[in-house]
Amino acid sequence: MTDNVRLSLFSRLKTGLKKTSSQISSLFTGNHIDDNIWDELHERLILTDAGAPVAEKLLESARKNRAAMKTPQNLLDEIKKQAVLLFPPLPTAKHEQKPWVILVIGVNGSGKTTTIAKLAKRHKENGKKVLLCAADTFRAAAIEQLKGWADRIGIPLVCQQEGSDPAAVAFDAVVSGCSGGKDIIIIDTAGRLHTKHNLMEELKKIERVIGKANAGSPQEVLLVLDGTAGQNALAQAKAFNEAISVTSIVITKLDGTAKGGIAMRIAKEINIPVKYVGLGEQPDDLILFDPEAYVEAVFSA
Ligand SMILES: Nc1nc2c(ncn2[C@@H]2O[C@H](COP(=O)(O)OP(=O)(O)OP(=O)(O)O)[C@@H](O)[C@H]2O)c(=O)[nH]1
Numbered sequence: 001m002t003d004n005v006r007l008s009l010f011s012r013l014k015t016g017l018k019k020t021s022s023q024i025s026s027l028f029t030g031n032h033i034d035d036n037i038w039d040e041l042h043e044r045l046i047l048t049d050a051g052a053p054v055a056e057k058l059l060e061s062a063r064k065n066r067a068a069m070k071t072p073q074n075l076l077d078e079i080k081k082q083a084v085l086l087f088p089p090l091p092t093a094k095h096e097q098k099p100w101v102i103l104v105i106g107v108n109g110s111g112k113t114t115t116i117a118k119l120a121k122r123h124k125e126n127g128k129k130v131l132l133c134a135a136d137t138f139r140a141a142a143i144e145q146l147k148g149w150a151d152r153i154g155i156p157l158v159c160q161q162e163g164s165d166p167a168a169v170a171f172d173a174v175v176s177g178c179s180g181g182k183d184i185i186i187i188d189t190a191g192r193l194h195t196k197h198n199l200m201e202e203l204k205k206i207e208r209v210i211g212k213a214n215a216g217s218p219q220e221v222l223l224v225l226d227g228t229a230g231q232n233a234l235a236q237a238k239a240f241n242e243a244i245s246v247t248s249i250v251i252t253k254l255d256g257t258a259k260g261g262i263a264m265r266i267a268k269e270i271n272i273p274v275k276y277v278g279l280g281e282q283p284d285d286l287i288l289f290d291p292e293a294y295v296e297a298v299f300s301a
């Protein structure tokens, strides 16, 4: 990805979160820090989907340094500094194990399949041998969608017909990826089954079976959350993480109507690193999550 593309994606993040950032930054325009600013900021942070615990944490930390702050701009800078600190550091994934198996999970419509296409393209461009796996066998259209992306990007795909056992498809993909010398195997899963219980049990089974195909896999369990889902996204993250240990998160659709604070809420309440942000429907529309750039987009209009 060139610097220009990266810049234009960052400006898309800023544009996506413009409403949020103007609501927040308009509070910090005067010359004095007036007493109302604290309550007002608390409220506005909650409106971003950041949630009360985040609002309280940021305000509490800023209050501790109150004496050093002369202007609203100083306060805003302090809040931004504290917001960056909410994020756990990303493990430095160098994909040192081969194959590196990424199991992608999330509710239906959150953007799993699209994110997989974006990741596949990125890894391919970095010279990796990538294999995709259509373990969402619940709908024929899901297999077709992933096949369409695989063809478009020029990456092989392991799939079976609709209704086949997702764990068996995943097993095949991992075995074939191991023998074919693949660097990265990305597995798509269903976001909807007859019940939530079925879905979670199926994901656990897929995870177990992948481990049988190759000890130590999956190396990564990537949860895809729709950034426009507000606090539902947090509830989803908790539910998935209880069933299967999530290693990292992608927040999609931050180019649209999302208010954006959800990333802070996830960092504060479940402490799983946000790794990527989705900013559109095309294969290049994905950036690595950068806490500083994100905080800039949320707080500075
Ligand atoms: N604007 C925008 N749209 C996105 C983004 N990511 C995905 N979408 C769109 O969201 C819709 C759902 O995406 P999918 O990738 O099919 O979602 P999924 O999680 O695979 O859904 P299921 O297969 O039904 O479980 C599609 O119309 C995508 O184009 C994003 O970052 N921004």
Ligand SMILES: [Mg+2]
Binding pocket: 112, 113, 114, 136, 142, 188
């Ligand atoms: Mg899908």
